[in-house]
Amino acid sequence: MVIKNAKQLKGELEVPGDKSISHRAVMFGSLSEGITEITHFLQGADCLSTISCFSDMGIEIVNQTASNKVIVRGKGLRGLKRPSGVLDVGNSGTTMRLMSGILSGQSFDSVMTGDESIQRRPMDRVIAPLSQMEADIKSLTGDGRAPLKIRGKETSLKGILYESPVASAQIKSAILLAGLYADRPTSVTEPYVSRNHTELMLKRLGAEIIINNTTASILPEPKLKGDKIEVPGDISSAAYFIAAGLLVPNSELVIKNVGINPTRDGIIKVCEQMGADISLDNIRNTDTEAIADIIVRSTSLKGTIVGGELIPTLIDEIPVIAVMACFAKGTTIIKDAAELKVKESNRIDVMVQNLTLMGANVTATEDGMIIEGGNGLKGTSIESKADHRIAMSFAIAGLLSEGDTEILGAECVNISYPNFYADLNGLIQG
Numbered sequence: 399m400v401i402k403n404a405k406q407l408k409g410e411l412e413v414p415g416d417k418s419i420s421h422r423a424v425m426f427g428s429l430s431e432g433i434t435e436i437t438h439f440l441q442g443a444d445c446l447s448t449i450s451c452f453s454d455m456g457i458e459i460v461n462q463t464a465s466n467k468v469i470v471r472g473k474g475l476r477g478l479k480r481p482s483g484v485l486d487v488g489n490s491g492t493t494m495r496l497m498s499g500i501l502s503g504q505s506f507d508s509v510m511t512g513d514e515s516i517q518r519r520p521m522d523r524v525i526a527p528l529s530q531m532e533a534d535i536k537s538l539t540g541d542g543r544a545p546l547k548i549r550g551k552e553t554s555l556k557g558i559l560y561e562s563p564v565a566s567a568q569i570k571s572a573i574l575l576a577g578l579y580a581d582r583p584t585s586v587t588e589p590y591v592s593r594n595h596t597e598l599m600l601k602r603l604g605a606e607i608i609i610n611n612t613t614a615s616i617l618p619e620p621k622l623k624g625d626k627i628e629v630p631g632d633i634s635s636a637a638y639f640i641a642a643g644l645l646v647p648n649s650e651l652v653i654k655n656v657g658i659n660p661t662r663d664g665i666i667k668v669c670e671q672m673g674a675d676i677s678l679d680n681i682r683n684t685d686t687e688a689i690a691d692i693i694v695r696s697t698s699l700k701g702t703i704v705g706g707e708l709i710p711t712l713i714d715e716i717p718v719i720a721v722m723a724c725f726a727k728g729t730t731i732i733k734d735a736a737e738l739k740v741k742e743s744n745r746i747d748v749m750v751q752n753l754t755l756m757g758a759n760v761t762a763t764e765d766g767m768i769i770e771g772g773n774g775l776k777g778t779s780i781e782s783k784a785d786h787r788i789a790m791s792f793a794i795a796g797l798l799s800e801g802d803t804e805i806l807g808a809e810c811v812n813i814s815y816p817n818f819y820a821d822l823n824g825l826i827q828g
């Protein structure tokens with residue numbers, strides 16, 4: 399994929415459905431009684447992996463791809479069937495970690511694996527708390543990585559109070575989902591609040607969830623009931639257009655129907671810190687999540703500090719924030735973001751290597767990076783490392799660079815945003 403310098407972006411677009419919420423709608427719909435009807439479902443490879451895993455466990459799921467509608471015929475908390483083969487999560491960390499919690503409470507044995515990237519990512523972070531709950535779950539490689547083998551149990555899991563060392567919605571959700579099958583309430587405390595889509599959606603479907611600061615608790619054995627779920631546009635996908643609209647000269651973009659849940663809206667806060675012309679219009683609520691239209695206009699940005707409790711609210715947006723920082727006046731410091739090292743790629747190293755190749759002044763740190771902005775970027779050949787967030791971030795960098803930017807392995811955008819390049823092209827003027 400070759401990206402050329404852009405002179406202007408204009409127009410309106412709607413980004414695809416939120417990846418985190420699409421996964422959860424299929425999983426929790428499967429565990430509910432009756433029909434769950436999901437609209438604006440994300441047809442990305444990760445969410446299709448979730449559909450295929452639950453289909454393999456006997457759930458009838460109809461994916462109407464033309465209208466992005468998915469119908470799940472749920473069978474209740476104990477309605478899943480033993481899969482006939484190994485469950486394949488593809489590239490999706492969310493699928494593997496959330497399903498670990500669900501499978502820990504089943505009476506059948508299962509094995510889960512995924513692609514090369516997923517087999518490198520740490521799963522001990524869910525194995526340890528689930529084992530404390532007396533789940534029988536182990537890494538078949540013995541080093542805390544996939545494949546994972548989970549032995550079925552005829553008795554309840556043990557409810558625990560877990561103090562998570564990292565703010566991670568995948569860890570929190572795995573434990574709360576296992577808590578559905580526990581003998582007493584289960585609680586997770588995090589250092590900072592991570593995305594809360596699991597808590598909101600389970601509550602909506604009938605679970606009893608209690609929130610107290612950074613602790614989320616669940617009561618066992620609820621009767622979940624299927625419902626209609628409207629998936630908001632994914633703010634993590636909107637982030638690329640926010641960055642492009644702010645940085646390509648003479649631009650104005652309206653990104654419609656984007657989820658603005660406060661546990662996900664850190665990108666908007668960082669844009670404001672950087673002095674961006676960004677505003678929200680039409681703020682409204684779906685049944686569980688708030689949405690709005692986001693309007694951005696070209697602005698000269700200034701450097702900022704991104705760290706602390708903001709990090710979990712924008713963790714997947716940090717690659718594109720690093721691109722923005724290259725065009726901001728002054729220094730940007732990204733810290734407290736060591737989690738970036740265990741995503742689809744090591745996003746600190748890959749961003750620093752690629753930005754350096756493009757002429758940026760950027761230094762990796764233990765938990766983030768430091769970027770001296772204002773020197774612009776030069777087009778070159780960039781390796782995506784099969785990481786969708788890296789490919790999309792460098793597509794935006796390409797619009798802003800002198801000369802052409804070639805993205806190698808560009809097709810990995812299919813993971814979270816299959817139409818990304820076409821949507822981007824549709825906004826380029828002249």
Ligand SMILES: O=C(O)C1=C[C@@H](OP(=O)(O)O)[C@@H](O)[C@H](O)C1
Pocket residue numbers: 417418419492565566567568569571592593713714737
């Ligand atoms: O729960 C989720 O849907 C997600 C949580 C985050 O991961 P962590 O929980 O590992 O921070 C995020 O990076 C991922 O894209 C989706």
Ligand SMILES: C=C(OP(=O)(O)O)C(=O)O
Pocket residue numbers: 417444489490491492493714741742787814
């Ligand atoms: C980290 C991501 O997803 P996952 O953990 O589900 O693979 C992501 O989409 O950026």
